[in-house]
Amino acid sequence: MLLGTAWDYQDHPEDFLDRLDALAARGITVCNPPEVVRWNTNKRYLKRLAVSGVATVPTLWLDDLDGSGVLAAMDRLGTGRIVAKRQVGAGALGQHSFTRYALPEDGWTMGCPCMVQPFLPSIVNEGEYTFVFIDGVFSHGVLKRAGAGDYRIQSLYGGYEAAYVPQPADLATAEAVVAALPFDDLLYARIDMARLPSGELAVMEAELIEPYLYPVQGPHLGERLAQAILARIQGG
Template sequence: MTRIGFLACADTLPGAGERRGDAFEHDIEVAALRPAFAELGLDLIEIDWRSPLADFEGIALVLLGTAWDYQDHPAEFLARLDELVARGIAVHSPPDVVRWNIDKRYLQDLASRGAVTVPTLWFDDVDREGVLAAMEQFGTDRVVVKRQVGAGALGQFSFKRDSLPDDGWNMGKPCMVQPFLASVPEEGEYTFVFIDGAFSHGVLKRPAAGEYRIQSLYGGSEHDFAPSPTDLATAQAVVAALPFAAPLYCRIDMARLPSGELAVMEAEMIEPYLYPEQGPHLGETLAKAILARL
């Protein structure tokens, strides 16, 4: 059996003390991948990305899996990926892809290559006045403030004109400000999963009542989604706009603009949850793609 590492972190791995509220997604994904991998001669090994390098002995390839604390330790995470590559282990996504994808300024690169993106202002930091200025520039009464290096909507804020941050508030780190898209709570956010550049399956993610964040941590739910040819082509155009060959896996998250066109919110190639419940063939498809790369 060829050993395949599934990188996780302390609070997503089972049996490691208190786990994240969305750690059940780790369990679902591993349960979907492991038997499909085994059928094709691949042994899936769950491993903390901070484990001693000796623990990676005999692993041929690693998936970045549920390393869901990387955004708070980006330099350490990238250094570990480089160390794995230096030991002859294939890393997916590779360090160069992760370096490009780890800072959401990659959206500027995608836009320059023709992908449809959400209007965005970029700041080294932002305060109350910056939030108000963004509302004026976008012509909106509500905005969302996100970390440039972040994941899972953690550390994210949404402000309205009648509920602005306090005078002394500031984000405290590089961030991005976008107009709030009413389509997210009304319609949902769309996910397109690609394996080796080919569309695998779609997911419609809906927030809980009174919420706009679609992640399970905030009560979001996931549903089967078969995209229209137009919407699928828009997502495929994002993959085509990547400044490198299509990675082993890629998750394109999109939301509908007031114009009716889908715009990319995220192009996730580091450690995206791939929604195996909406893509029951995911394990087999990913295993075959891995075998082709070994």
């Protein structure tokens, strides 16, 4: 079974994971496997990747966030603008960005475990890079840009994308992220990266659940996926 558009899993994570476990218990092959999905559901996996040497964005991991916490986070991260995201989230839903001159209203809270990062100007100036891998092999790249007046690159907020041919050094950085993942048999992986002020690419997310794999920008994606799935069926 190939995971599809389970875009509300972040609101019902345990129900979603229980369903995958139930399918696997019936002998149904799930791609990517439930143990991979469970590991990938909470973005704290980024902390584990950082420990393994992968370049990541400096991040504060918090049980919740309020207005005073926003200012404290800016001080701790040494920045005048932060982005706050849900630890279990997708599609930038429930995401917020604040500056010292545009703080949340009194009484505001995230209301859930969250991650706080410094805003990266490169997201707007350069874009976010996506590297799609099938069976551990690079398939195609995508450059995602934010729409006018926004910093989020999702189409829901006016973002757009184009095919991207990565430079060898950038591709090697993405390949190092895949190599650092604690799994050997991934059908697919989508590595999203953005450039740090140092010029180094840092992983924003390693999408292993039900990522959109950008078939328009990867015209051979269907064939590559079919071949990888067929190999699993024949091998099983």
